[in-house]
Amino acid sequence: MTSVFVHPSSNHLVEVLVHRPWLFGIANRVLISPYLVFHRDGQIGGIDDARFRKWTLDEDSVIFLDESGSRTMAFRVCELGTNARVALAECNTNINMAHFLLETESLLVYPQKEDSSVLTPLPKRRPNLVVLRAGKSSMHTSWLKDITDTERNWDLCISWYDDAESFSQYAAGEYNVLQNELKKFQSIHKLLYSGGALREYDYVAFPDDDIDTSWRDINLMFEIAKCHKLMLCQPALHRSSFYSHQITLQQSDKRLRYTNFVEVMFPVFSQAALERCVGSFPLSESSWGLDQLWPRLLGGHRYQIGVIDAVAVRHTRPVGGSYDQTKAFADKYRLMHQFSAPEDYQEFGFIVI
Known part of the structure; x- marks a missing residue:
């Protein structure tokens, strides 16, 4: 089939890009990302690669920018035929080595008010x-x-999972x-519809209910995030906690560590991050795998994800005691496969107290 280049307006092209996910690879069948996302603010999600951090438009071309803001490649929209999926092909390169989108x-499910x-x-x-x-x-x-x-x-929203009688007694x-x-x-997904x-x-913030903390520490956590x-x-x-991942344990000589991982036990989202990640919330019944997925959707930006050591909370119950861990591992590895989200735990720097 012969490709036909089209020349959409800039506004139309933006809407084409941001309202759908993309396979990103090379024409010789090398897949780079199975779920690349164009965020409206010009950042790229679904991939952690310093060569592909941001995007912009130049007339009818889509430009990828690296971590320094330098141009790395350009694409133009192709029309592959009636009712076919939209595709973009890299400009000015050998056809066998050209990158494509x-x-x-879409795998994400965004909450609807109804x-x-x-x-x-x-x-x-x-x-x-x-x-x-x-x-x-x-x-x-x-x-x-x-x-x-x-x-x-901070305000408090209680999503009650016990019976109705106890809800009226405890929720405050x-x-x-x-x-x-x-x-x-x-459940929380159903509270987070747009508007x-x-x-x-x-x-x-979305803590589990077996976390011991204080009002002042929650205040400080939000202040440091901002x-x-x-x-x-x-x-x-806190090091007396039940825990799963060494990277989440407090290092008391530090204020903050920049990481590529935040656990589902107590994640804190900016509103921009929540907009990008909320569609993932219903994809894992156990919640496992979501914490591998979220940094991937955000694009792996080195200094926007972290563990706040200046605030330590205590996890008071054994991990995995209230659910089927076999199903939880199945949730985790399914999401890692679908989004090509690796299980690695890295620190990229820190701020001392």
């Missing part, structure tokens, strides 16, 4: 939000209240919603 099926639990916006909200998936044994009622309520820089956040049918991130009350916050312009982060785990 081919529209692929399928969601609608919460009423607060008349006056704080800048940040904690969304706690909680039950009757939740630790949040024991969080140390070492600052006053007016000093908190700014937002309270009974969600006892699905698992953690599948909803929970999508107006600067940062949103100060260092982090997109995705977590508080470190």
Whole structure:
């Protein structure tokens, strides 16, 4: 089939790019990324490669930029025939070694208001939000209240997974919603539709309910995330915690470590990161694998993801005690395969106290 180059307007081309994922590879059948994403702010997600950090347009061409902002390659849109998937081919190169982008099926599921639990916006909200998936044994009622309520820089949303009777007894956040049918991130997904009350916050945290912490530490966690312009982060785990990943344990001589991993136990998203990652929330019933996926969707930017050592929380229960670990591992490896998200845990630098 002969390719026919088309010349869409810039605005139309932007909409073509940002509203669908792409296979990215080389014409000799080398696949580089099975799920590349063009973010509207000019960043590239779905791949962690310093050569492909950003994108821009130059007339009818799509330009890839590297970490320094230098141009690495250019593509033009091809039309492969009626009802065919959209494709882009690299310009000015040997056809057998040309890079290509081919529209692929979307795997992310973005929440829709008609399928969601609608919460009423607060008349006056704080800048940040904690969304706690909680039950009757939740630790949040024991969080140390070492600052006053007016000093908190975060609102609390409780997504209750226990029975309705206990919900009325225990739930006491700014937002309270009974969600006892699905698992953690599948339930929270239904609260995060575009334009909803929970999508107006600067940062949103999603701790498990077996985390022991304090109001002051949560305040500080949000302050550090904002100060260092982090997109995705977590508080470190106190060394007395039950833990799965060494990289999440506190290093007390540091304020912050830049990493390529944040655990599902207590992730903190900027609103921009949440926009990019919320569609992944229902993809894993156990939540396993989501923490490998999120940095991939964000594009692996070295100094926007991290573990905050200045704030250490304590994980109080053994890992994996409340679910089928065989199914959890299946969730994890399925997502890693679908998105080509490797299981590696790296630190790229740190800030000392």
